[in-house]
Amino acid sequence: MEKIVKILSIRNVTHDVRSYQIEKPAGYRFEPGQATEISINKGRWKEERRPFTFTSLNDWPYLEFTIKSYHDHDGVTNELSKLVPGDELILRDVWGAISYHGEGYFIAGGAGITPFIAIFRQLHKDGKVKGNQLYFSNKTSQDIILKEEFDGILGLHAHYILTREENPNYRKGPINKEFLLREIGDFSKPFYICGPDKMVNDITQLLTELGANPEALVFEK
Numbered sequence: 001m002e003k004i005v006k007i008l009s010i011r012n013v014t015h016d017v018r019s020y021q022i023e024k025p026a027g028y029r030f031e032p033g034q035a036t037e038i039s040i041n042k043g044r045w046k047e048e049r050r051p052f053t054f055t056s057l058n059d060w061p062y063l064e065f066t067i068k069s070y071h072d073h074d075g076v077t078n079e080l081s082k083l084v085p086g087d088e089l090i091l092r093d094v095w096g097a098i099s100y101h102g103e104g105y106f107i108a109g110g111a112g113i114t115p116f117i118a119i120f121r122q123l124h125k126d127g128k129v130k131g132n133q134l135y136f137s138n139k140t141s142q143d144i145i146l147k148e149e150f151d152g153i154l155g156l157h158a159h160y161i162l163t164r165e166e167n168p169n170y171r172k173g174p175i176n177k178e179f180l181l182r183e184i185g186d187f188s189k190p191f192y193i194c195g196p197d198k199m200v201n202d203i204t205q206l207l208t209e210l211g212a213n214p215e216a217l218v219f220e221k
Protein backbone atom coordinates (compact mmCIF):
# COMPACT_ATOMS: atom_id res chain seq x y z
CA MET A 1 0.00 0.00 0.00
CA GLU A 2 1.26 3.49 -0.84
CA LYS A 3 -0.70 6.63 0.09
CA ILE A 4 0.24 10.19 -0.76
CA VAL A 5 -0.65 12.51 2.11
CA LYS A 6 -0.19 16.22 2.80
CA ILE A 7 1.62 17.74 5.76
CA LEU A 8 -0.96 19.79 7.68
CA SER A 9 1.32 21.51 10.21
CA ILE A 10 4.79 21.27 11.73
CA ARG A 11 5.93 22.07 15.29
CA ASN A 12 9.41 22.47 16.74
CA VAL A 13 9.94 20.02 19.60
CA THR A 14 13.68 20.54 20.28
CA HIS A 15 16.55 22.18 18.34
CA ASP A 16 16.70 19.16 15.96
CA VAL A 17 13.33 17.42 16.42
CA ARG A 18 10.05 18.47 14.83
CA SER A 19 6.60 16.95 14.91
CA TYR A 20 4.70 16.63 11.65
CA GLN A 21 0.92 16.52 11.59
CA ILE A 22 -0.19 14.65 8.48
CA GLU A 23 -3.47 13.88 6.69
CA LYS A 24 -4.84 10.50 7.78
CA PRO A 25 -6.06 8.17 5.00
CA ALA A 26 -9.56 6.78 5.74
CA GLY A 27 -9.43 3.64 7.85
CA TYR A 28 -5.67 3.91 8.51
CA ARG A 29 -5.02 2.34 11.95
CA PHE A 30 -2.00 1.24 13.98
CA GLU A 31 -1.06 0.08 17.48
CA PRO A 32 0.92 2.48 19.71
CA GLY A 33 4.61 1.69 19.12
CA GLN A 34 4.13 0.72 15.47
CA ALA A 35 5.90 2.36 12.55
CA THR A 36 5.69 2.78 8.79
CA GLU A 37 8.10 3.63 6.01
CA ILE A 38 7.93 7.16 4.72
CA SER A 39 9.29 8.87 1.64
CA ILE A 40 9.14 12.51 0.62
CA ASN A 41 6.96 12.83 -2.50
CA LYS A 42 9.47 14.86 -4.47
CA GLY A 43 12.01 13.96 -7.19
CA ARG A 44 14.68 11.44 -6.15
CA TRP A 45 13.38 11.36 -2.56
CA LYS A 46 10.34 9.30 -3.65
CA GLU A 47 12.53 6.16 -3.66
CA GLU A 48 14.21 6.81 -0.29
CA ARG A 49 12.21 4.96 2.38
CA ARG A 50 12.91 5.41 6.10
CA PRO A 51 11.03 4.00 9.11
CA PHE A 52 9.24 6.34 11.54
CA THR A 53 6.89 5.70 14.45
CA PHE A 54 3.39 7.11 14.86
CA THR A 55 3.18 9.44 17.85
CA SER A 56 -0.54 10.18 17.40
CA LEU A 57 -3.36 7.96 18.64
CA ASN A 58 -6.03 6.27 16.50
CA ASP A 59 -8.79 8.60 17.69
CA TRP A 60 -6.91 11.73 16.55
CA PRO A 61 -8.15 13.18 13.24
CA TYR A 62 -4.61 13.29 11.82
CA LEU A 63 -1.37 11.26 11.95
CA GLU A 64 1.70 12.56 13.72
CA PHE A 65 5.40 11.70 13.48
CA THR A 66 8.10 13.10 15.76
CA ILE A 67 11.38 13.13 13.86
CA LYS A 68 14.96 13.99 14.67
CA SER A 69 16.84 15.48 11.72
CA TYR A 70 20.49 14.72 11.07
CA HIS A 71 21.88 17.85 9.43
CA ASP A 72 25.39 16.44 9.05
CA HIS A 73 24.54 14.57 5.84
CA ASP A 74 22.15 14.80 2.93
CA GLY A 75 19.66 12.16 4.07
CA VAL A 76 15.90 11.94 4.41
CA THR A 77 15.69 13.50 7.88
CA ASN A 78 17.69 16.53 6.74
CA GLU A 79 15.35 16.91 3.76
CA LEU A 80 12.29 16.50 6.02
CA SER A 81 13.46 19.47 8.07
CA LYS A 82 13.10 21.69 4.98
CA LEU A 83 9.46 20.73 4.31
CA VAL A 84 6.53 23.05 4.95
CA PRO A 85 2.78 22.47 5.35
CA GLY A 86 1.25 21.48 2.01
CA ASP A 87 4.29 19.36 1.02
CA GLU A 88 3.57 15.64 0.54
CA LEU A 89 4.81 12.38 1.99
CA ILE A 90 4.30 8.78 0.85
CA LEU A 91 3.03 6.44 3.59
CA ARG A 92 3.29 2.66 3.49
CA ASP A 93 1.79 -0.21 5.45
CA VAL A 94 1.93 -0.22 9.22
CA TRP A 95 4.28 -2.70 10.86
CA GLY A 96 5.14 -3.73 14.38
CA ALA A 97 8.11 -2.19 16.09
CA ILE A 98 7.67 -2.35 19.85
CA SER A 99 4.45 -3.19 21.65
CA TYR A 100 3.15 -2.79 25.20
CA HIS A 101 2.56 -6.03 27.06
CA GLY A 102 2.28 -4.97 30.67
CA GLU A 103 3.70 -2.73 33.41
CA GLY A 104 7.44 -2.45 33.30
CA TYR A 105 10.51 -0.37 32.63
CA PHE A 106 10.94 1.82 29.55
CA ILE A 107 14.50 2.81 28.65
CA ALA A 108 14.96 5.29 25.80
CA GLY A 109 17.89 7.13 24.26
CA GLY A 110 17.28 10.33 22.25
CA ALA A 111 14.78 9.88 19.40
CA GLY A 112 14.33 6.29 20.61
CA ILE A 113 11.60 7.77 22.82
CA THR A 114 9.12 7.96 19.90
CA PRO A 115 7.46 4.52 20.29
CA PHE A 116 7.03 5.32 23.97
CA ILE A 117 5.34 8.67 23.18
CA ALA A 118 2.45 6.80 21.55
CA ILE A 119 2.41 4.04 24.18
CA PHE A 120 2.33 6.52 27.11
CA ARG A 121 -0.24 8.77 25.43
CA GLN A 122 -2.50 5.72 25.05
CA LEU A 123 -1.88 4.46 28.61
CA HIS A 124 -2.59 7.96 29.95
CA LYS A 125 -5.83 8.19 27.97
CA ASP A 126 -6.89 4.76 29.29
CA GLY A 127 -5.88 5.62 32.90
CA LYS A 128 -3.33 2.76 32.93
CA VAL A 129 0.05 4.50 33.39
CA LYS A 130 0.51 3.33 36.98
CA GLY A 131 3.25 0.77 37.56
CA ASN A 132 5.44 1.92 34.66
CA GLN A 133 8.79 3.71 34.91
CA LEU A 134 10.53 5.69 32.18
CA TYR A 135 14.31 6.17 32.02
CA PHE A 136 15.08 8.68 29.28
CA SER A 137 18.74 9.28 28.43
CA ASN A 138 19.96 12.24 26.37
CA LYS A 139 23.24 13.97 25.65
CA THR A 140 22.12 17.33 27.08
CA SER A 141 19.02 18.87 28.65
CA GLN A 142 18.36 20.66 25.32
CA ASP A 143 17.83 17.27 23.65
CA ILE A 144 14.99 16.02 25.89
CA ILE A 145 11.86 15.44 23.79
CA LEU A 146 8.48 16.37 25.37
CA LYS A 147 9.78 16.55 28.98
CA GLU A 148 6.74 18.51 30.19
CA GLU A 149 4.35 15.99 28.71
CA PHE A 150 6.20 13.01 30.24
CA ASP A 151 6.35 14.80 33.62
CA GLY A 152 2.59 15.34 33.35
CA ILE A 153 1.89 11.71 32.48
CA LEU A 154 4.38 9.93 34.77
CA GLY A 155 5.26 12.44 37.51
CA LEU A 156 8.13 11.09 39.61
CA HIS A 157 8.23 7.93 37.51
CA ALA A 158 9.82 9.86 34.61
CA HIS A 159 13.60 9.80 35.16
CA TYR A 160 16.00 11.80 33.00
CA ILE A 161 19.66 10.99 32.55
CA LEU A 162 22.26 13.18 30.81
CA THR A 163 25.46 11.77 29.35
CA ARG A 164 27.28 14.94 28.18
CA GLU A 165 26.13 17.75 30.46
CA GLU A 166 26.80 18.40 34.14
CA ASN A 167 23.50 19.70 35.48
CA PRO A 168 22.44 19.60 39.13
CA ASN A 169 18.81 19.06 38.09
CA TYR A 170 19.54 15.78 36.29
CA ARG A 171 21.20 12.47 36.94
CA LYS A 172 24.46 11.78 35.14
CA GLY A 173 24.75 8.68 32.95
CA PRO A 174 25.60 6.30 31.54
CA ILE A 175 22.98 3.64 32.26
CA ASN A 176 25.38 0.88 33.32
CA LYS A 177 25.20 -2.16 35.59
CA GLU A 178 25.48 -0.14 38.82
CA PHE A 179 22.71 2.18 37.62
CA LEU A 180 20.40 -0.74 36.78
CA LEU A 181 21.06 -2.56 40.06
CA ARG A 182 20.30 0.64 41.98
CA GLU A 183 17.14 1.58 40.05
CA ILE A 184 15.40 -1.62 39.06
CA GLY A 185 13.33 -3.33 41.70
CA ASP A 186 12.10 -6.29 39.69
CA PHE A 187 14.04 -7.76 36.76
CA SER A 188 11.18 -10.17 35.94
CA LYS A 189 8.96 -7.32 34.67
CA PRO A 190 8.82 -6.34 30.98
CA PHE A 191 11.60 -4.08 29.73
CA TYR A 192 11.18 -1.90 26.65
CA ILE A 193 14.36 -0.44 25.19
CA CYS A 194 14.78 1.85 22.20
CA GLY A 195 17.64 4.08 21.07
CA PRO A 196 21.01 4.12 19.33
CA ASP A 197 22.45 0.69 18.60
CA LYS A 198 25.32 0.77 21.09
CA MET A 199 23.10 1.83 23.96
CA VAL A 200 20.42 -0.73 23.09
CA ASN A 201 22.91 -3.57 22.69
CA ASP A 202 24.83 -2.74 25.88
CA ILE A 203 21.70 -2.40 28.03
CA THR A 204 20.05 -5.48 26.52
CA GLN A 205 23.13 -7.54 27.33
CA LEU A 206 23.33 -6.20 30.91
CA LEU A 207 19.65 -6.81 31.54
CA THR A 208 19.85 -10.32 30.15
CA GLU A 209 22.77 -11.04 32.50
CA LEU A 210 20.62 -9.70 35.34
CA GLY A 211 17.83 -12.13 34.48
CA ALA A 212 15.52 -9.89 32.45
CA ASN A 213 13.93 -10.60 29.08
CA PRO A 214 14.00 -7.21 27.33
CA GLU A 215 12.21 -6.19 24.14
CA ALA A 216 14.57 -3.96 22.22
CA LEU A 217 14.50 -1.83 19.09
CA VAL A 218 17.61 -0.31 17.51
CA PHE A 219 16.91 3.11 16.10
CA GLU A 220 20.03 4.79 14.80
CA LYS A 221 23.72 4.13 14.27
Ligand SMILES: Cc1cc2nc3c(=O)[nH]c(=O)nc-3n(C[C@H](O)[C@H](O)[C@H](O)COP(=O)(O)OP(=O)(O)OC[C@H]3O[C@@H](n4cnc5c(N)ncnc54)[C@H](O)[C@@H]3O)c2cc1C
Pocket residue numbers: 035050051052053054065066067068069070072073074075076077078097111114115218219220221
Ligand atom coordinates in the same frame (compact mmCIF):
# COMPACT_ATOMS: atom_id res chain seq x y z
C1 LIG B 1 11.32 0.95 13.46
C2 LIG B 1 11.99 2.31 13.49
C3 LIG B 1 11.23 3.42 13.82
C4 LIG B 1 11.84 4.70 13.85
N1 LIG B 1 11.08 5.78 14.23
C5 LIG B 1 11.67 7.01 14.32
C6 LIG B 1 10.91 8.15 14.75
O1 LIG B 1 9.73 8.07 15.04
N2 LIG B 1 11.57 9.33 14.84
C7 LIG B 1 12.91 9.47 14.52
O2 LIG B 1 13.43 10.57 14.63
N3 LIG B 1 13.63 8.40 14.09
C8 LIG B 1 13.05 7.19 13.98
N4 LIG B 1 13.79 6.12 13.54
C9 LIG B 1 15.17 6.35 13.07
C10 LIG B 1 15.09 6.89 11.63
O3 LIG B 1 14.54 5.88 10.80
C11 LIG B 1 16.49 7.30 11.11
O4 LIG B 1 16.96 8.39 11.86
C12 LIG B 1 16.38 7.69 9.66
O5 LIG B 1 16.13 6.55 8.87
C13 LIG B 1 17.64 8.36 9.20
O6 LIG B 1 17.45 8.66 7.84
P1 LIG B 1 18.46 9.61 7.06
O7 LIG B 1 18.17 9.42 5.60
O8 LIG B 1 18.38 11.01 7.56
O9 LIG B 1 19.85 9.03 7.46
P2 LIG B 1 20.57 7.82 6.76
O10 LIG B 1 21.37 8.37 5.62
O11 LIG B 1 19.66 6.71 6.50
O12 LIG B 1 21.56 7.46 7.94
C14 LIG B 1 21.16 6.60 8.99
C15 LIG B 1 21.98 6.90 10.23
O13 LIG B 1 23.35 6.82 9.97
C16 LIG B 1 24.04 8.00 10.32
N5 LIG B 1 24.74 8.47 9.11
C17 LIG B 1 24.66 7.93 7.89
N6 LIG B 1 25.44 8.57 7.02
C18 LIG B 1 26.05 9.53 7.70
C19 LIG B 1 26.98 10.55 7.35
N7 LIG B 1 27.46 10.66 6.11
N8 LIG B 1 27.37 11.39 8.31
C20 LIG B 1 26.90 11.27 9.55
N9 LIG B 1 26.04 10.35 9.94
C21 LIG B 1 25.62 9.47 9.03
C22 LIG B 1 23.03 8.95 10.85
O14 LIG B 1 23.34 9.22 12.21
C23 LIG B 1 21.69 8.25 10.77
O15 LIG B 1 21.15 8.02 12.04
C24 LIG B 1 13.21 4.84 13.52
C25 LIG B 1 13.97 3.71 13.18
C26 LIG B 1 13.37 2.46 13.17
C27 LIG B 1 14.21 1.26 12.81
